[in-house]
Amino acid sequence: MSGAAEKIVPQNPSITPELVADHGLNAEEYQRLLDILGREPSMTELGIFSVMWSEHCSYKSSKFWLKKLPTEGPHVIQGPGENAGVVDLGDGQAAIFKMESHNHPSFIEPYQGAATGVGGIMRDVFTMGARPIANMNALRFGAPDHPKSRHLVSGVVAGIGDYGNCIGVPTVGGETNFDAGYNTNILVNAMCVGLADTDKIFYSAAKGVGHPVVYVGSKTGRDGIHGATMASAEFDDDSADKRPTVQVGDPFTEKLLVEACLELMREDAIIAIQDMGAAGLTSSSVEMADKGGVGISLDLDSVPQRESAMTAYEMMLSESQERMLIVLKPDAKDKAEAIFRKWGLDFAVIGETTGTGRLIVRHRGVIEVDIPVGELADSAPEYQRPYVLTEPPALLSPEEIPAPRRLSAALLTLIGSQHLCSRRWIWEQYDHMVMADTVQRPGGDAAVVRIHGTRKGLAITTDVTPRYCLADPEMGGRQAVAETWRNLTAVGATPLAITDCLNFGNPERPEIMGQFAGAIEGIAAACRALAYPVVSGNVSLYNETNGIAIPPTPAIGGIGLIPDIAQMMTLAFKAEGEVILLIGAERGHLGQSLYLDVHFGRRDGAPPPVDLEHERATGDFVRDCIRKGAVTSVHDCSDGGLYVAIAEMALAGNIGANLTLPEHHPAHAILFGEDQGRYVVTVTAGKADTLCAEAADLNLDIRVAGHTGGHELTLDGQDPISLQALKTAHDDWLPQYMSIR
Amino acid sequence: MKARIKVTLKDGVLDPQGKAIANALGGLGFEGIEDVRQGKYIEVELAESDPDKARSQVTKMCEELLANMVIENFSFVLETA
Amino acid sequence: MKARIKVTLKDGVLDPQGKAIANALGGLGFEGIEDVRQGKYIEVELAESDPDKARSQVTKMCEELLANMVIENFSFVLETA
Amino acid sequence: MKASVLVFPGSNCDRDVAISLEAATDRPPAMVWHGLTEVPESDLIVLPGGFSYGDYLRSGCMAAHSPIMRDVVKKAKAGTPVLGICNGFQMLTETGLLPGVLMRNASLKFICKDVTLKVERNDTIFTNRYGRGKLVTIPIAHADGNYFADDDTLAKLEDEDRVAFRYCAADGSTAPDANPNGSRNNIAGIYDATGKILGLMPHPERLADIELGGTDGNPLFSSLMEALH
């Protein structure tokens, strides 16, 4: 047994208060460290505590709140706490998925930052035994006229594309916002969905003593040292100095790693497996040991190294990409080694599990680290930070908001704005068809990938509306969950579960903590009402520069199941002469709408309320209609309201429409109001009455919103706007913006 | 005036391309390949004929566009036609 | 021994990257950019210490792998550490 | 028909093309690992899309120099038909089995989308099930698909009727804006002098299933079945 007594620490610089502060530990946290060790730490130990107790790894500000999220449901196989969440898809198969942020690295080096973000989230998924089958990305950039925006868009999109394209996993969708609130803190959130057999899911608990700990993948270099602490610190004007910590991704090696790991997983060889993500070797080894209730000893001389003279500190903190740590069954070593060699990857036994309960790290014959695993992992500080909830603004009534001179011109401006223009320029750079199972490509409400070899479809979407969240975090949190649920429903899927990526400012400020708390309450309420649990997620705090925080951005990634893809629905109008119906309550809510923002530069009023009972009732009804084959196209109403939704359906189907306006509200409120829980559907002429009657039986609001046909959009025959004009406005904004140097 | 510019990765930055080339050379039977690093080589033909002005122009080009200063270094020579 | 290798496009071969750089430089306000060509710069660290042998080894590497002789030329210098 | 699909470590369309082949031929192709030195006797060798060895340096170049490719070249020269799709096309030019080279797209961006192609010939083993001059929709997904050959080579290809597919507009015209990547003469695919080797950038295997939105890729596989069974 190695104890603290036999410890020798070479060239240990004296641990000064400055050094401790540089490692992001406050005085109280450092005292806790001293109490655990019963002595001063070595430099490597200080580094290890620093990353393990960073916000990024320890969730110290958010843990308390995250416990409020509902995480259980009949089909949940694994909720939060593992590398990714696992949901049962029936027939012995499971979806494994998660979303993660790579915000700070992407701002510093957009191409590599975004690429390694994709690499990291894919590792989280295949670590658990799943073959990645779809990637998504949720992106927030600064205002279009901010000098950095164009460069960041181009780098981030190329980085995401090149990484996923090379591996051969389709990037099937996402979302993109431009807003001044992200000028100096962009958000790059990547989501990966994988498919596994339910009896072949792998976890990270390293149970049992004396098992070999194996390192596979790329060699270790000095990349990204302090990445985890960087992701937990606010930016200031010296952030440029943090540049050398940027990691470079190697998608080809990741592809080899996916294949080799999946091949090994077909054998009976693995006790525990964990990717080396943030805080690399440190967090992977500590987490496996902690979950398995064992100790772990590592010998760094055996770690494959890319650079010479690396110190223990550097090796333990390196964030070199494309590496995994595996605890093997003892007799599986040769088999495992043969597989990794076949794929041309490094394979090294670097330690073993022990009964000591301690993390022992040796380097060049010296014990550099000797820390009790349980206390390192579980005594991370947990803060109940003070918070001040955001006071929601008052509701605006439609009458308080002016009408535009011409409704059609207002539509054209909206759909040709940075908020609503086509994202084709982005997704055409992503291989969204590889694997030959993408049955609904980007551009619709949710992407759908066929579950290979079956008739089932997995629908995937990501959503959040940050301007709603800023005005009212609680309502914004609800809305984000509800919008994913709606988008899944609109393609005919039964929503199953979500992952979240909670991007906020500095949690040490009570108003930011209040945003966080509000958003959690909203998300939790929506998940409960919709029976739609959270199975994985990620928190990214300190997204602020010089005291200016991003708008609260709890991005939600949802997945849903379509039993037979023959029942999949799309938003394109299918034929002329069909009846357009609007389902859901219409109130003409213009507070925080894009109409208000784009036309009047105003962001005021309360965001549209989300009535969760109404949400569920309308959604369930629409899904039933889809399954029965009663409707021909479906689209939810979201940003921009009804007029935009119908324009998008018309553009997708290249068929015009004549809209019918009701009398009870001003026309602009009907057309541009962003009331939640609404769907636009089309039915063949004879079927409208039946559908309306069925909805009325359920006490759902439904009305005829128009008829399809022609090559224009008109309002009760007035104010025509040609599809061509709409298409030009919608298609051109992004390519034109990106072509300017 | 012509600028011949080399853009190379900073030390310690992973070079997947170099690594792949080294492997491929090994596979082709070349022995004793110890390390390969890949960079870019760019030739820019300039109207500028004053060497000092050209030098500062090219430096600016490298910093602003040709090299990614986060992970790359550059160097160049100027040549009169 | 280190080989510093330049791989450049033959005259008359279209160079999308070079053209894009020239446009981008123009967009950034650089004037008098007459032509830009982009090639590759590769450094190979060799165990071989005999310059003649190294020279023929590197020539072979370039011909077989590093350059596509249909469109590219190469040149290199050797350097003793 | 006995087909072999080569599998490089970075191939990622090997499964997709195998499915299309199996559907057309009722027989799964042999999946041949790149580490082998010989391809089993086959009626057809397929080089699939993907990033063979990461596609560093130049796309397809490392694969072209791999040991298994030596055997492919040998068999191709002896008359075994070869189909190279996307990365496979890049390998074919890198080995010299097909002339020219695939350079970075003129936009410098990866492009994934459906394109319209004109089938220039329907008298080859790859296209006998298409109508001559027929327009078909097939997706592309590549960063390096910009076909370049010098004037003489290009003239020769045209004279010998060796252009297999051309990017075109909905009306069949080969206007420059129907050209997604800057290829000379809007070339999307070419044959060797015998017509038995085809390299093309578009992915017929991606639109060979009505659930994926189209079946215009199918006749390519059924043509092969008809010619080679």
Ligand SMILES: Nc1ncnc2c1ncn2[C@@H]1O[C@H](COP(=O)(O)OP(=O)(O)O)[C@@H](O)[C@H]1O
């Ligand atoms: N960054 C992106 N990557 C891929 N697809 C994107 C991206 N941003 C937006 N999209 C796609 O564009 C379409 C419109 O996006 P969005 O307006 O957010 O849809 P919705 O309002 O239905 O949530 C969707 O199909 C979405 O997947």
Ligand SMILES: [Mg+2]
């Ligand atoms: Mg939608």
